[in-house]
Amino acid sequence: MEPVVQFENVRKSFGSFVAVDNLNLNIERGKFVTLLGPSGCGKSTTLRMLGGFETPTEGRILLSGRDVTMVPPNRRNVNIVFQDYALFPHMTVAKNIAFGLELKGVDQKQIQRRVSELLELVQLQEFASRLPSELSGGQRQRVALMRALAPDPDVLLLDEPLSALDAKLRQTMQIELKAIQEQTGKTFMFVTHDQEEALTMSDTIVVMNNGRIEQMGDPASLYKRPGSAFVATFLGETNLLRSDVVGTDAGEAAVRWNGMTIKASAGALSPKAGDAIYVVLRPEAIQCSAGEPGVANRVKGRIRQRVFKGNHTSLKVEIGEGHLLNALVHPSEVEGLSLDDIWVGWSAEATTLIPSRNAS
Amino acid sequence: MRAMFHDWPGLALKSFYWLFVLYLFLPLSLMVAVSFKDASFISFPLGNLTIDWYAKVIQDKQFLDACLYTIMIAAATTAIATVIGVWIAMLIGSLRGATQYVAFAIACLPAVVPGMISAISLRIFITTIDLPTGTVAIILGHVVHAVPFVVVMVLTRLRSMPGNLVDAARDLGADSTVTFFRVTLPYLGPAIFGGMIFCLLLSSDDFVRTFFLGGYRPTLPMLIFARVQSGMSPEINVMATLVLVVTAVVGLYAEYLTRRSRIR
Numbered sequence: 001m002e003p004v005v006q007f008e009n010v011r012k013s014f015g016s017f018v019a020v021d022n023l024n025l026n027i028e029r030g031k032f033v034t035l036l037g038p039s040g041c042g043k044s045t046t047l048r049m050l051g052g053f054e055t056p057t058e059g060r061i062l063l064s065g066r067d068v069t070m071v072p073p074n075r076r077n078v079n080i081v082f083q084d085y086a087l088f089p090h091m092t093v094a095k096n097i098a099f100g101l102e103l104k105g106v107d108q109k110q111i112q113r114r115v116s117e118l119l120e121l122v123q124l125q126e127f128a129s130r131l132p133s134e135l136s137g138g139q140r141q142r143v144a145l146m147r148a149l150a151p152d153p154d155v156l157l158l159d160e161p162l163s164a165l166d167a168k169l170r171q172t173m174q175i176e177l178k179a180i181q182e183q184t185g186k187t188f189m190f191v192t193h194d195q196e197e198a199l200t201m202s203d204t205i206v207v208m209n210n211g212r213i214e215q216m217g218d219p220a221s222l223y224k225r226p227g228s229a230f231v232a233t234f235l236g237e238t239n240l241l242r243s244d245v246v247g248t249d250a251g252e253a254a255v256r257w258n259g260m261t262i263k264a265s266a267g268a269l270s271p272k273a274g275d276a277i278y279v280v281l282r283p284e285a286i287q288c289s290a291g292e293p294g295v296a297n298r299v300k301g302r303i304r305q306r307v308f309k310g311n312h313t314s315l316k317v318e319i320g321e322g323h324l325l326n327a328l329v330h331p332s333e334v335e336g337l338s339l340d341d342i343w344v345g346w347s348a349e350a351t352t353l354i355p356s357r358n359a360s
Numbered sequence: 361m362r363a364m365f366h367d368w369p370g371l372a373l374k375s376f377y378w379l380f381v382l383y384l385f386l387p388l389s390l391m392v393a394v395s396f397k398d399a400s401f402i403s404f405p406l407g408n409l410t411i412d413w414y415a416k417v418i419q420d421k422q423f424l425d426a427c428l429y430t431i432m433i434a435a436a437t438t439a440i441a442t443v444i445g446v447w448i449a450m451l452i453g454s455l456r457g458a459t460q461y462v463a464f465a466i467a468c469l470p471a472v473v474p475g476m477i478s479a480i481s482l483r484i485f486i487t488t489i490d491l492p493t494g495t496v497a498i499i500l501g502h503v504v505h506a507v508p509f510v511v512v513m514v515l516t517r518l519r520s521m522p523g524n525l526v527d528a529a530r531d532l533g534a535d536s537t538v539t540f541f542r543v544t545l546p547y548l549g550p551a552i553f554g555g556m557i558f559c560l561l562l563s564s565d566d567f568v569r570t571f572f573l574g575g576y577r578p579t580l581p582m583l584i585f586a587r588v589q590s591g592m593s594p595e596i597n598v599m600a601t602l603v604l605v606v607t608a609v610v611g612l613y614a615e616y617l618t619r620r621s622r623i624r
Binding site for chain 1: 528533534538543547
């Protein structure tokens, strides 16, 4: 199937600053795609170029196969949910949602039907004649979403729409957004710097850094098999172990770190002995016990810090002299353990290797 | 009681406020009081009260005509100054950097040029271009004076407008004309309304420019001025009282409306 959005060699510079560099990205119809990255990574510029508010310096943007590179925002079939909603303050909720439909020349009867349909989708029927100022943050968010969905865009663009909400509401809205995306079958392109939002909602995450795509893929495989130190540290917490390869064997590599030999799955890499490499070890992959565990990698350590967080306990374990590993374990795992003498261990599959040239 | 005296700065603040109110209202109340006096000269005590003077003023053809003329000029001034003022405010709002400050300074100039200077220069100007004194000349003078007030009020509101409202309208399919009339203009509404009220009051109150640019038909300030020259009488107090009441009502109502829309 033809992708709904295609960026072809798109570059955008502001003076000497290159915001987006050589961007090639295809977005499949009906997917929830998230552009994830720190501020200044080019994700918002990418979204604004698709919305028509920035013109690429080089390259083409295709929307449903049509070249829209130079088409103004009012004549391309995408709609944006803005960061602070940008609801029209002088129009009622219903009028806000109807705005795009009216401009499309849809007749009044149909507009009314569509507006009430959309309001029902987010359970805001009773609020149709309220003004935006009379709504809560979460309600405004929903209205902004429905206003953008009303004209039936090819792609819905969401520019960090949850950042103005408090933590609890943000989580509720994440689930709701994903549900609405699935119900409507629309293509969502979501921009955020929040890795948790990205992991929760996306079908595909596009990690961006310095104007380039660092890596893209579904959340689970990005989390499990990050391709660079940047992705590994940006998506979730991680232990990055600077190591040297000492040998390889059938998709597994043996590396030397801090005086111990670690067995790790090589993933897509084919490391050679002598290569400098990073081992990615997620904190939750580490287990703690009093006796020696039966896993591929195990070492003695001392618990330097223990923080109880309800459903898990966060540990800093010292290995050898001054090397700390972050670990997340079930609270019962560390009950009754002597702090100064424990075993930590993890399996070979729980780790990934990253070439160290990607580390910065 | 002791607490009250301990708070002497607060007390001083309050007293000065009320002294100011007294200073503001004493002359006005005196003027209003005398308009009800049952004698043809101004003196105290008031003695018997009457509304005869009001009856007389209301039947005064000259007074009614001056009122009508003043309102007509004020309405025309307001209409023209509002359109020009909004236009200039939108232009200045779209400028950046130093150009913006220069344009703003030029737009504000007519508000700070002394009325007399402005009046004389306009008089010379209309003579040069062979425009007769009278209605058109007066409106011309009033518009020049009123525009900056509209510009400042509209520009202040424009600057408080979230930039992405326009983006949102464009995004939903509006071209720049539709965006202006359906999003920007309604957003500016309260400021435009406030500016219009200001124009009405400025124009109907103007004396100097009208004096230099007017023809034989007097506006209300000119009529009152002419009457004062031929001697004070309670009739003048009545006219002044009527003007006071009308402007106060208009001003307060405008304030109420803009306040209500600000809350929204």
